[in-house]
Amino acid sequence: MDEIKLLIVDDEVEFASxxxxxxxxxxYHVDTANSGTEALKGLxxxxxxxxxLLDLRMPDMSGFDVLVKIKEKHPAIEVIMLTxxxxxxxxxxxxxxxxxxxxxxxVNICDLTKKIQEAYKNRTSAP
Amino acid sequence: MSSIIHKITHYLTIxxxxxxxxxxxxxxxxxxxxxxxxxxFIPLIVVTGLSSLEYKKLLEKEEEEQLLWHTQGTQKTIxxxxxxxxxxxxxxxxxxxxxxxxxxxxxxxxFLRLKDQYPGFVDLGVIGxxxxxxxxxxxxxxxxxxxxxxxxxxxxxxxxLYISNVFMGFRKLPHFVIAVSNKLPGKEEYWVLRLSIDxxxxxxxxxxxxxxxxxxxxxxxxxxxxxxxxxIFGDLxxxxxxxxxxxxxxxxxxxxxxxxxxxxxxxxxxxxxxxxLGIVKETYIYGEKWSSFRHRMRLIFLGCTFLALVVIIQxxxxxxxxxxxxxxxxxxxxxxxxxxxxxxxxxxxAAGVAHExxxxxxxxxxxxxxxxxxMVFADDFQHKEKLLKSxxxxxxxxxxxxxxxxxxxxxxxxxxxxxxxxxxxxxxREVLGFLEKEALYSHIRFELAFAExxxxxxxxxxxxxxxxxxITNNAIDAIGEDGEIxxxxxxxxxxxxxxxxxxxxxxxxxxxxxxxxFDPFFTTKEAGQGTGLGLSITYGxxxxxxxxxxxxxxxxxxxTFTVSLPVNNSHKGGGLNG
Numbered sequence: 001m002d003e004i005k006l007l008i009v010d011d012e013v014e015f016a017s018x019x020x021x022x023x024x025x026x027x028y029h030v031d032t033a034n035s036g037t038e039a040l041k042g043l044x045x046x047x048x049x050x051x052x053l054l055d056l057r058m059p060d061m062s063g064f065d066v067l068v069k070i071k072e073k074h075p076a077i078e079v080i081m082l083t084x085x086x087x088x089x090x091x092x093x094x095x096x097x098x099x100x101x102x103x104x105x106x107v108n109i110c111d112l113t114k115k116i117q118e119a120y121k122n123r124t125s126a127p
Numbered sequence: 128m129s130s131i132i133h134k135i136t137h138y139l140t141i142x143x144x145x146x147x148x149x150x151x152x153x154x155x156x157x158x159x160x161x162x163x164x165x166x167x168f169i170p171l172i173v174v175t176g177l178s179s180l181e182y183k184k185l186l187e188k189e190e191e192e193q194l195l196w197h198t199q200g201t202q203k204t205i206x207x208x209x210x211x212x213x214x215x216x217x218x219x220x221x222x223x224x225x226x227x228x229x230x231x232x233x234x235x236x237x238f239l240r241l242k243d244q245y246p247g248f249v250d251l252g253v254i255g256x257x258x259x260x261x262x263x264x265x266x267x268x269x270x271x272x273x274x275x276x277x278x279x280x281x282x283x284x285x286x287x288l289y290i291s292n293v294f295m296g297f298r299k300l301p302h303f304v305i306a307v308s309n310k311l312p313g314k315e316e317y318w319v320l321r322l323s324i325d326x327x328x329x330x331x332x333x334x335x336x337x338x339x340x341x342x343x344x345x346x347x348x349x350x351x352x353x354x355x356x357x358x359i360f361g362d363l364x365x366x367x368x369x370x371x372x373x374x375x376x377x378x379x380x381x382x383x384x385x386x387x388x389x390x391x392x393x394x395x396x397x398x399x400x401x402x403x404l405g406i407v408k409e410t411y412i413y414g415e416k417w418s419s420f421r422h423r424m425r426l427i428f429l430g431c432t433f434l435a436l437v438v439i440i441q442x443x444x445x446x447x448x449x450x451x452x453x454x455x456x457x458x459x460x461x462x463x464x465x466x467x468x469x470x471x472x473x474x475x476x477a478a479g480v481a482h483e484x485x486x487x488x489x490x491x492x493x494x495x496x497x498x499x500x501x502m503v504f505a506d507d508f509q510h511k512e513k514l515l516k517s518x519x520x521x522x523x524x525x526x527x528x529x530x531x532x533x534x535x536x537x538x539x540x541x542x543x544x545x546x547x548x549x550x551x552x553x554x555x556r557e558v559l560g561f562l563e564k565e566a567l568y569s570h571i572r573f574e575l576a577f578a579e580x581x582x583x584x585x586x587x588x589x590x591x592x593x594x595x596x597x598i599t600n601n602a603i604d605a606i607g608e609d610g611e612i613x614x615x616x617x618x619x620x621x622x623x624x625x626x627x628x629x630x631x632x633x634x635x636x637x638x639x640x641x642x643x644x645f646d647p648f649f650t651t652k653e654a655g656q657g658t659g660l661g662l663s664i665t666y667g668x669x670x671x672x673x674x675x676x677x678x679x680x681x682x683x684x685x686x687t688f689t690v691s692l693p694v695n696n697s698h699k700g701g702g703l704n705g
Contacts, residue, residue, distance in 0.1 A: 012486055012489070012490060015486070015489050015493055018493035018494045018497045019493045021500075022497050022500050025501075084481075084482050084484075084486040104485070104533065105486065105488070105489035105492075106485065106488045106493075106525055106526075109496050
């Protein structure tokens with residue numbers, strides 16, 4: 001199986017680093033960015049992810065805005081939204097904007113990897 | 128009137144501003160009653176009073192006119208009678224000369240002829256120039272009587288024709304005299320023909336002209352001595368004390384009270400006589416007219432009063448009830464809005480808290496997970512198992528916290544009105560999740576009898592949660608301690624309706640409470656314990672979602688609320704897919 005490249009975009013550094021390490025232990029290639037701006041800046045130059053795990057609430061840019069920009073420039077990359085916020089419209093809005101899934105924190109690692117696999121499959125099967 | 132209007136306005140202001148509503152409505156109602164009564168009854172009383180007064184005046188005027196006609200008629204009749212007597216005396220005195228009448232035979236014959244024609248004639252006398260009665264025909268022996276110093280004799284000499292008052296005279300019997308003086312041919316001396324007429328003749332004549340239209344007819348002279356009997360004021364020759372002689376030729380009418388009876392009295396002079404005709408009648412001789420008018424007026428007044436009372440009571444009650452209803456509705460809306468705002472604030476607060484906790488919780492979770500991962504991939508070492516167990520404990524605790532924060536976020540979501548497909552069984556479980564601790568502490572068990580394979584319903588999650596939260600909360604409150612709440616879901620397939628029943632083993636309610644259970648501000652809880660709005664809001668929410676809510680209860684048997692929800696709600700709009 002190909003190594004799946006992931007990018008975790010989350011302002012919570014501790015969360016991002018721990019999650020990255022855990023996913024790496026599960027044979028994923030993981031990069032982390034601590035803001036939307038950083039992620040968008042590095043995409044295509046520093047980061048070449050298949051799938052992005054994107055936090056919804058960040059101080060510089062909201063996850064929605066980042067999602068929209070990613071989908072504009074890199075429509076092939078699948079985005080899984082991760083959030084600790086429970087606004088009901090968050091889920092439906094992000095799905096409408098092209099996110100693959102919407103998962104609430106704290107997230108079970110097994111559930112997450114399952115979703116990542118699904119997203120990767122979806123990405124490769126896409127035309 | 129303006130003060131009443133001012134007071135009504137004052138109470139309206141109080142009601143609008145909601146100060147001490149109970150007594151304000153009562154006062155407002157009383158003031159409105161007062162104003163309406165005044166508006167209706169003042170004109171009614173004035174009109175009734177004025178009508179009575181006018182009609183009374185009209186009757187009095189009519190009565191006076193009738194008395195006037197009656198007096199004129201009677202006056203003419205009596206005057207005709209007097210003139211007839213005068214004519215007879217004048218005729219006789221012209222026909223016979225003094226010398227002829229000095230023959231007793233002639234006098235007696237003349238007297239008999241006259242008496243034959245007028246039985247009232249008592250006697251006839253011929254008085255010579257000296258005032259001595261020369262000849263006499265009649266039942267008494269009065270020949271030779273000297274009348275020269277008698278008043279009537281003096282007057283007849285002066286006036287030629289004279290009618291006397293009724294008097295007793297020498298014969299001691301009441302009578303009156305008609306006398307004519309005639310000049311002796313070629314001399315400056317007068318002889319007098321004198322006819323005495325029985326007083327009864329006059330009395331009988333008066334009696335014949337008396338009618339039902341009057342109570343009393345009598346003759347009185349200028350000195351107030353009765354010349355005929357009066358039914359009211361006394362017998363012949365007694366004094367009538369109230370006489371005010373009328374001017375010649377004029378009829379005077381006055382009113383007077385006599386022994387408590389109001390009388391109309393008319394007086395008029397009888398021409399060529401010393402008499403005044405008096406007619407007395409009690410007022411309201413047409414009593415029937417007056418009493419029937421009063422009876423009719425009373426009936427009309429009572430009828431109008433009754434009608435006005437009914438209308439006023441209905442109108443005032445309707446106005447006050449409408450006002451109260453409108454006020455209640457406004458209060459419900461305001462309280463509902465307040466309630467919603469409060470819930471929204473709590474929701475926002477809960478969401479904020481949940482989010483703030485979720486992030487560090489996620490860090491704990493991932494760090495613990497990482498430690499576990501590292502240990503799993505590492506070689507065995509001392510206390511490895513113990514550490515793994517401890518980290519599992521941490522992750523279990525994180526999982527519990529996650530359930531709580533997700534529930535809080537779910538509560539926050541209730542504030543957004545979003546129609547979506549909902550699994551009613553899941554929703555009920557979620558609601559019970561909020562209440563299970565409370566139920567546990569109160570020793571209340573939940574019995575669930577959920578139908579399997581219920582279709583998803585298209586509705587608003589938040590509002591449904593609120594509905595079942597309210598009903599179940601009420602059930603817990605009703606039971607208090609120790610009991611059971613049974614939740615049953617049933618699908619009515621033919622109607623595409625899901626019935627959700629919540630039955631409690633509380634004390635139940637009598638029918639009069641059941642009727643009011645959904646009324647706003649109706650509560651059986653102690654003051655300050657409930658707003659009385661829970662079930663009212665619940666009712667409103669169920670209706671808003673196109674459903675229906677019913678209640679069955681029996682004292683001692685508990686209460687069952689049944690919410691019926693349509694599977695395919697007509698409120699369909701955009702929503703989540705899945």
